[in-house]
Amino acid sequence: MRTGAAAHHHGYYHEAVRYDSDDELLAVAVPFLLGGVEAGEPTFVALGERTGELVRSALPAGSGVEFLPGGDVYARPAAAIRSYRQLLAEQVAAGAGQIRIIGEVPPVSFGATWDWWARYESAINHAYDDFPLWSMCAYDTRITPPEVLADVARTHPRFATPDGRHVPSPTWTPPREYLRQGPRVVPDPLQAQPPAVELADPTAAEARAAVHKADQGQVPVVDLEDLVVSVSEIVTNALRHGRPPVRLRVWAGDDRIVATVSDGGEGPGDPFCGLLPVSGGAPGGLGLWITYQSCNHVTWQRDDGGFTLRLTAGKAYTG
Known part of the structure; x- marks a missing residue:
């Protein structure tokens, strides 16, 4: 049985909270969380350290609200979706009629890596619609850039307000439409320099060797090996499913390695x-999904010249 604003809603009830003071955040979060506990619903908080402690201190002792490690949950978008879907499936299997979550994307993501978090906020409207979830995504307007707030309005069907209302977003855009639009990709400054390695129509083995050649110990070994596998997967996809020529470029910085794979095709058709x-064994789908969980930032661009994926290992440029 569903309760609150989502009482008559089927599937995912997705809201954003725009607040410009701590009191405004608490005015939304505390009734939302305590209402879930009172209704016997699994109720979770996945906020950052400061806002999480703010909410925790405002709740009564032994409230029954469970706190998730927000920094871990929101490490990478595809991994966040996978872990949340697992959590939601477990709660439904245990008999939950509704689950409540309030969370926030880390503010460090509001810079050059915002493009894939904007896509995350859009995609979860579809990814979580199998579950009786009511969630709120919190955004502090004091530190959130206007262009990010514009994307928040487009990726959330409604807003929860401090005075208890749940109002539709006038610029809400369904995910299939939003995700087909090209993201705003911020160039990595490394790309202003000549690449350390550039190959045309490389084999998967040559692509792996190119990444190893660019490595000078600037990224952890685990990150390097993840990038090696990811570049190999993406080059293989481009050779099999894209259009020639396929080009691999690799740049090496002090704290990261950036690789781009381009081909003359249009890229994946599934948004x-x-x-x-x-689903359905679409070409290259599994490899790209694994890549999104392995690299610290993945972007894509589609233009007259074809389709380009950019993969970053190490400390992603945040702008």
């Missing part, structure tokens, strides 16, 4: 490709 495992 959720990368963020969700593609």
